[in-house]
Amino acid sequence: MKRGRNIEPWLKKEWIAEQKIYRIDPDKKEKAMAEIRAEAKEQVLWYQPGLPEIMAGQLQYLSAGYWILQGALLAVMLAVMYWMNRNAEDAMACMAAGSAFAAFAGVTGIQELGRSMAYHMTELEQTFYLNIKQMLALRMILFAGMDLLFLTVLAILTRQGTDWGIGELCIYLLVPFAASHIVYFSVLTLVKNRRARYIQTGAAILSVVISMMPAMVQEAYRTASVPVWTGILVCMLAVLGIQIRTLLQKAAKGELLCWN
Amino acid sequence: MLELTLDRLTKRYHNKIALDQVSTEFTQGVYGLLGANGAGKTTMLRLLCDILDPTEGEVLCNGTPIRRLGGEYRRLLGYLPQDFGYYPDFTALRYLRYIAALKALPPQTARDKVEECICLTGLKGEEKQKIRTYSGGMLRRLGVAQALLNDPRILIMDEPTSGLDPRERIRFRNIISSLSRDRIIILSTHIVSDVEYIADEILLLRAGQLIQKGTVTEVAEQVKGRVWECMVSPAEAEELGQKYAVANLKNLAGMVKVRIVSDEKPIPQAEEAEPALEDVYLYYFDQAGPQKRQTYGENPYERKENVDVSDRAL
Numbered sequence: 001m002k003r004g005r006n007i008e009p010w011l012k013k014e015w016i017a018e019q020k021i022y023r024i025d026p027d028k029k030e031k032a033m034a035e036i037r038a039e040a041k042e043q044v045l046w047y048q049p050g051l052p053e054i055m056a057g058q059l060q061y062l063s064a065g066y067w068i069l070q071g072a073l074l075a076v077m078l079a080v081m082y083w084m085n086r087n088a089e090d091a092m093a094c095m096a097a098g099s100a101f102a103a104f105a106g107v108t109g110i111q112e113l114g115r116s117m118a119y120h121m122t123e124l125e126q127t128f129y130l131n132i133k134q135m136l137a138l139r140m141i142l143f144a145g146m147d148l149l150f151l152t153v154l155a156i157l158t159r160q161g162t163d164w165g166i167g168e169l170c171i172y173l174l175v176p177f178a179a180s181h182i183v184y185f186s187v188l189t190l191v192k193n194r195r196a197r198y199i200q201t202g203a204a205i206l207s208v209v210i211s212m213m214p215a216m217v218q219e220a221y222r223t224a225s226v227p228v229w230t231g232i233l234v235c236m237l238a239v240l241g242i243q244i245r246t247l248l249q250k251a252a253k254g255e256l257l258c259w260n
Numbered sequence: 261m262l263e264l265t266l267d268r269l270t271k272r273y274h275n276k277i278a279l280d281q282v283s284t285e286f287t288q289g290v291y292g293l294l295g296a297n298g299a300g301k302t303t304m305l306r307l308l309c310d311i312l313d314p315t316e317g318e319v320l321c322n323g324t325p326i327r328r329l330g331g332e333y334r335r336l337l338g339y340l341p342q343d344f345g346y347y348p349d350f351t352a353l354r355y356l357r358y359i360a361a362l363k364a365l366p367p368q369t370a371r372d373k374v375e376e377c378i379c380l381t382g383l384k385g386e387e388k389q390k391i392r393t394y395s396g397g398m399l400r401r402l403g404v405a406q407a408l409l410n411d412p413r414i415l416i417m418d419e420p421t422s423g424l425d426p427r428e429r430i431r432f433r434n435i436i437s438s439l440s441r442d443r444i445i446i447l448s449t450h451i452v453s454d455v456e457y458i459a460d461e462i463l464l465l466r467a468g469q470l471i472q473k474g475t476v477t478e479v480a481e482q483v484k485g486r487v488w489e490c491m492v493s494p495a496e497a498e499e500l501g502q503k504y505a506v507a508n509l510k511n512l513a514g515m516v517k518v519r520i521v522s523d524e525k526p527i528p529q530a531e532e533a534e535p536a537l538e539d540v541y542l543y544y545f546d547q548a549g550p551q552k553r554q555t556y557g558e559n560p561y562e563r564k565e566n567v568d569v570s571d572r573a574l
Contacts, residue, residue: 046335047366057361063349120345124406127309127339129331129364254312 054130058138062112069108074150077101081157094161095172096215098154102173103180103211105150107204109143110184114200117192126254133251140244151177164221171229172221176211178236183207185243189250262336262413263287264308264444268317271303271468278303280468281317290440292455293448294537295465296545301448302342304465305418308446309339335364338412342419342448344403348392352383352402355391356409363410370409377405380435397428404435415445421454433458452538462537464544471544480535487539488520488530500526505546507539521546 049057080101084094113136116122126132155169162169183203191199214220264286271279279300295301306312308319310326310333319326326333346355356377360370378387381401386394394402400420407415421429436445437458447455455462462479464472472479487507492500497509497516504526508519519533520526521542 046332047364047369049364061354061358061361063347115347116345119347120343121347122345123306123311123341123343124339124345125362126311127334127337128359128362129334130362131310131331131334135362252313254306 054138055142058135058142063115066108066112069111070146070150073101073104073108074153077150077154078157081154081161085157085161088161091162091164092215092218092221094158095221096212098158098169098173099176099211099215100208101154102151103176103207104204105147105154105177106143106181106184107200109139109147110181110188111197111200112143113139114188114196117189118194118196122251126251131251133248136248136251147177168223168226171226171233175229175233175236176207178233178240180204180207180211182236182239182243185240185247188247261288262444263322264414265320265323266304266308266317267320269304269307269314269319270316271300271307271312272315277468279307279314282465282468282470283317284463284470284473286444286446288442288444289460290436290445290447290455290458292459292462293446293465294450294452294455294462294541295448296450299465299545300468301450301465302418303468305339305416305446305448308414309337309416310334331364335410336413338407338410338415340403340407340417340420342422344399346391346399346402348390350391351388352378352391352394352405353387355402356387356406359406360409365410373409373411377408380408381405382431396423397425400424400428400432404432408439413443415439415443416448417446418448419450420447421449421451429454450541452541456537462540464540466544472540476537479540480537483521483535483540483543485532486521486523486543487533487535488522488526489517489533490520490527490530491515491517492527496527505542507542 080097081094084097088094116125116132116135122132125135130138151170151173155166155173158173159166159169164172180203183206184200187196187199187203190196219225266282266284269279269282270277282300282304293301293304303312307314310319313327321329321333321336347358350358353374356374357370360374365373378384381404383398383401383405386398391399391402400423404417404420407417421432424432433454436447439445440458440460447459449455456476459476461474462472462476463470464479472482491512492515494511494516497518500506500518500520501509505521506518507521508517510517519539520530521539
């Protein structure tokens with residue numbers, strides 16, 4: 001309707017005239033802004049690193065010795081297994097060599113794990129955002145991953161010189177691997193100084209020697225023995241689980257960390 | 261404002277009580293924790309840092325147990341242990357970056373803070389050297405630098421100046437003084453001069469018990485009338501040394517000026533002297549024979565319930 005159209009501009013004018021013009025008070029504005037700034041300053045924004053960043057940090061600061069030893073072990077393993085596959089007539093010799101490398105595989109990780117204790121760093125590291133329990137857990141996951149990669153390569157190479165299936169071979173290699181880790185975790189907190197490395201290396205050599213013994217018994221690697229090996233592996237993994245849990249509990253309680 | 265509360269904190273190791281029902285509060289300022297070896301200072305600091313689990317009682321940060329806060333409490337913390345560990349093959353720069361990563365500092369902040377702490381602690385120019393080449397003083401400065409990386413609201417240092425020469429000690433005191441605003445700083449030491457000039461409050465720990473807490477003046481006031489000075493012959497000085505706790509001996513033209521801490525006047529010509537913090541330390545922690553213990557009172561190792569820490573607990 002035309003009447004509606006005529007009223008609108010009139011209403012608008014009236015409306016505008018009736019509106020109070022709001023002037024901004026600069027003092028009040030400054031006071032309000034100062035309060036907001038003070039509140040904002042009080043807010044603490046914490047930086048939360050994600051798991052990939054934490055893992056990358058852990059990898060970045062592993063000792064050069066760890067990488068060198070791990071690389072050397074890998075190189076020696078590749079060379080020895082390659083030679084054995086080409087020249088060894090007996091599959092048991094390949095198996096013995098594979099078991100020895102499986103037993104030795106974890107020693108570099110354990111030495112790295114014990115590094116904090118060897119250099120009196122545990123007490124200090126317990127007070128960081130990531131405490132010792134969390135760091136130990138992260139490092140164990142990292143080293144387990146690297147050891148599994150190592151074992152995978154070892155299993156592939158050992159299979160080339162033997163007739164066993166890959167599953168069966170994995171069990172034969174995991175048993176000395178688990179057994180040696182039980183020994184390593186037992187000696188990890190035995191000595192809390194730099195002599196610990198020698199004890200751990202000694203334990204590694206002993207584990208290697210023991211791991212090669214089943215290869216002297218032909219019947220040990222028959223298919224009928226697989227359930228026995230599997231049972232032994234399950235028991236060893238259970239023991240290992242208990243050891244790791246005890247270690248982490250001790251780390252949380254604190255007595256493991258302090259020297260006096 | 262941040263407040264740390266110790267609520268009947270106790271730590272027992274098998275048959276030994278390392279810390280015994282300690283209750284106190286810490287707010288902004290510098291606190292000096294004094295005590296002889298084995299008094300429980302390190303145990304108390306470790307409990308404050310969440311390194312050890314208490315046997316009884318708890319540590320509260322703004323009313324919340326620190327065990328529950330976990331990493332969020334540790335973010336506020338900077339700690340320098342008595343036995344400061346480091347990886348010798350690391351350079352100082354790499355070491356501080358490593359610590360910054362473990363303290364969950366953002367990468368850019370970590371770089372800036374590492375640079376700042378290196379400058380603050382006077383390690384500029386030495387940061388690319390391997391830590392194994394560092395002197396004792398430089399190691400301690402590195403320890404202070406790592407404790408400050410995360411700009412901690414709670415700074416705890418256990419015997420921070422042990423092994424340092426006087427110049428390093430002064431440098432350390434100046435650093436702490438410059439940091440004391442808006443922070444809780446707790447320094448444990450058995451070297452009185454480390455805290456005498458910078459501490460807002462002194463806590464005296466003996467046999468796991470908190471026996472005194474107050475400003476330097478308040479604590480020194482407790483031994484007013486128990487500090488004596490006299491000039492004696494060397495033979496007399498030796499005799500006095502066997503009977504009383506001697507705070508200082510000075511040879512002066514054939515005579516000896518002796519400063520003694522004792523409840524009773526040691527000799528008639530002794531004059532009362534103004535007590536200092538060192539006298540307080542000697543009064544409470546001198547462990548000479550049974551005669552002297554009797555001078556001080558009861559067996560200090562006997563466990564007491566509900567000890568009023570404002571009184572001399574002897």
